[in-house]
Amino acid sequence: MAAGVIRSPAQAVADAAPPPASLLTAQVEYRVLKDSVILRGSVRAEQSVEVTAGGGPEGAPVITRLPVKPGQAIRAKQLILEVSGRPVFALKGALPMYRDLKPGARGDDVAQLQDSLASVGYSTRGDEKGFFGRRTKDAVSALYEDIGYAPLPAQPEGELTLQQASEEVTATRRALEDLPNKASPVQRTRAVEDLKKAEERLNEIESKSGPMVPASELVFLDSFPGRVEAINARVGTKATGAALVLSAGRLVVSGMLQPNQKDLIQSQQPVEILSEATGVTKAGTVTLVSDVMQSGSAEPTGSGPEPAAGDRGYPVVVQPNKPLPAQFAGQDVRLTVEAASTKKKVLVVPLSAVTAGADGKTTVTVVMPGGSQQRVRVTTGASGDGNVEVRATQGHRLAEGQRVLVGVRSSTRGSVAGD
Numbered sequence: 234m235a236a237g238v239i240r241s242p243a244q245a246v247a248d249a250a251p252p253p254a255s256l257l258t259a260q261v262e263y264r265v266l267k268d269s270v271i272l273r274g275s276v277r278a279e280q281s282v283e284v285t286a287g288g289g290p291e292g293a294p295v296i297t298r299l300p301v302k303p304g305q306a307i308r309a310k311q312l313i314l315e316v317s318g319r320p321v322f323a324l325k326g327a328l329p330m331y332r333d334l335k336p337g338a339r340g341d342d343v344a345q346l347q348d349s350l351a352s353v354g355y356s357t358r359g360d361e362k363g364f365f366g367r368r369t370k371d372a373v374s375a376l377y378e379d380i381g382y383a384p385l386p387a388q389p390e391g392e393l394t395l396q397q398a399s400e401e402v403t404a405t406r407r408a409l410e411d412l413p414n415k416a417s418p419v420q421r422t423r424a425v426e427d428l429k430k431a432e433e434r435l436n437e438i439e440s441k442s443g444p445m446v447p448a449s450e451l452v453f454l455d456s457f458p459g460r461v462e463a464i465n466a467r468v469g470t471k472a473t474g475a476a477l478v479l480s481a482g483r484l485v486v487s488g489m490l491q492p493n494q495k496d497l498i499q500s501q502q503p504v505e506i507l508s509e510a511t512g513v514t515k516a517g518t519v520t521l522v523s524d525v526m527q528s529g530s531a532e533p534t535g536s537g538p539e540p541a542a543g544d545r546g547y548p549v550v551v552q553p554n555k556p557l558p559a560q561f562a563g564q565d566v567r568l569t570v571e572a573a574s575t576k577k578k579v580l581v582v583p584l585s586a587v588t589a590g591a592d593g594k595t596t597v598t599v600v601m602p603g604g605s606q607q608r609v610r611v612t613t614g615a616s617g618d619g620n621v622e623v624r625a626t627q628g629h630r631l632a633e634g635q636r637v638l639v640g641v642r643s644s645t646r647g648s649v650a651g652d
Contacts, residue, residue, distance in 0.1 A: 257640040258600050262581045263633035267574040268617025270497050272488045274506070274551065274568040276561045279482030280455045281462065282329075286316040286472030294472040299464065306458040306559075307479070310353045312380055313461070316472055319450060320382045323479070324349035326453030335387040335445040338365045345453070346446065350376060370443040377444065384444030394442070402431040454481040460562065484557040486517065488568050489546035497572040498522050504551045505569040508561060515557060519570060521550035575615050579622040586637040587613060587621060597623060597631065598638035606638065 286294045298315030307313060307323060314321040326345040334346055344363040350372045351357060360366035377384040388394060409424040459481040466476040486506055490498055504517040528545050551568060586597050599607045609629045614622035625631040 255642050256600055256604075256638060257642055258636040259583050259586060259639045261631060261633055261635045261637060262620075263578050264581055265575055265578055266581050266615050266617055266620060266622055268497070268572045268615070270490075270494050270570045270572045272490065272494070272549075272568050272570070274486040274488035274566045276484050276486050276557065276564045276566055278460065278462075278480030278562065279485055280480060282452060282454065282479045282481070283475035284314060284321060284452055284477040284479060285474065286314065286321070286449065286466070286476045296466045296468050296470055296472050296476060299466065299468055301461045301464070301477070303461055303464055304562075305461045307461060308459075309349070309457045310376070310380065313452070313479070314477060316449070316476075319385075319447075320377075320380055321450050321452065322380060323452045323454055323457075323459060325352055325455070325457060327455055328453060330448045330451050330453055333445055333447050334365060334451075335441065336365050336370055336443045337387075337441040339363055343369070347372075349453070373444045373446055385447060386443070387445040388442050401434070402428070405431045452479065454479060456481050460559070462563070480562070484553065484559075484561055485520075486551040486553070486566060486568065488549050488551070490522070490549050491546050492526070495522070495547045498549060498570055503571045506551065506553065506557075507567040507569070508564055509567055510564055511560070513558075515553055515555070515561075517551040517553045517568075519549060520552040521548070523548040573615065573617060575622060579614065580624065580631060580633065581620045582623050582637050583639050584616065584619055584621050585639045587611070587623065599631070600636045600638055 286296065294316045296314070296316060297318055298312075300315070301307060301311075301313050309325055310322060312320050312322050324346075326349050328342050328345050330342070332342070334343060340363060343365050346365075347357040347360065347362065347369055350369070353376070355372035355375050357366075357369045357372050360368040374384055405424070405428040409421075409428050412421055412424055459479050461477060462480045463478040464476070465474065465478070466472060486504075498519060500519050500522060502519045504519060506515045506517050508514070524547070526545055526547055582597055587595060588597070589595050594610055595613060596608045596610050599609055601607065609631050610626040611623040611629070611631065612626060614624065616622070623631065
């Protein structure tokens with residue numbers, strides 16, 4: 234019993250001494266070596282449109298109705314805002330609404346209006362493509378009636394002027410018909426010319442009269458459904474700046490590369506998109522790497538959304554391989570870009586396992602199952618994610634499954650630790 238508790242002085246000194254160092258080892262692997270770049274990204278739609286309220290009938294415009302909410306999906310022809318009693322609605326189109334579209338107008342924007350009207354059930358067939366004619370006027374009138382508003386007239390005094398021109402045609406026609414049989418050829422020619430001029434004037438007024446589409450009442454989006462990104466107005470307040478922000482198109486991700494990352498990333502490289510809010514990951518592909526350094530608020534060279542806010546860098550745009558769920562919109566995400574990889578499987582060890590001697594020779598230390606150690610000369614190749622490709626030089630051997638020394642730590646005496 235006493236022998237179990239009495240220690241010799243030598244034993245006491247040995248017990249008080251720090252334990253010997255324990256070896257930290259890692260396994261030699263045979264695999265494809267990948268290098269990754271991690272950066273922050275922001276998810277945005279391909280198209281973003283600010284809806285600025287136009288002037289009301291009198292004075293400053295006032296928000297009189299807000300029928301949508303942030304995050305809401307919107308469809309073509311849907312009322313999205315009312316300003317001073319006038320509607321604002323959305324249709325499909327790539328050209329922005331930059332002018333009032335009136336009867337008699339011609340242009341690509343008129344052709345776009347005709348296409349967008351037809352896409353929601355209002356045919357303009359019979360009018361020349363790109364010409365705001367009678368059929369287009371009928372379609373515009375029907376659209377406004379269906380959303381519950383009367384269209385604004387292209388000519389403020391249009392009805393009165395049209396009536397006057399019509400009455401003039403009637404009067405000149407009757408004057409021609411009432412000419413006596415003994416009227417001279419000159420009198421008859423003049424009466425015919427008067428009727429022709431009156432009819433031409435009536436046709437001109439008719440072509441320019443009718444419903445118009447003010448630039449302040451129509452928003453074109455590339456595709457539907459669209460999405461309400463933000464509402465910056467309240468009912469009853471004066472409309473200033475962008476009352477709404479709408480988005481459309483697929484969700485894409487933008488980020489900013491630092492100068493030391495720029496040469497590692499190229500178009501078509503695979504990307505993992507991680508939503509840190511939900512833990513959901515999606516696959517994507519790099520579609521744009523700008524060659525111009527920009528600030529975080531600048532737009533990248535080429536198409537795409539604004540890059541993520543931050544320090545100056547090189548904008549990069551990532552296209553998801555499949556459409557991202559709507560809840561990704563507006564999120565900040567983590568992007569892991571596969572920057573490089575070996576073409577085939579290679580022997581891989583941690584970077585910390587490789588040492589270089591004063592003679593310039595590179596080695597790894599293999600720890601045998603019994604604890605003995607053997608230095609193996611190697612050459613190194615590609616590196617990534619904290620690992621490096623190694624190849625044993627002539628006369629040396631290194632194999633998958635062996636363990637190499639990566640460090641030491643204070644541990645229980647005599648132990649050999651794995652990773």
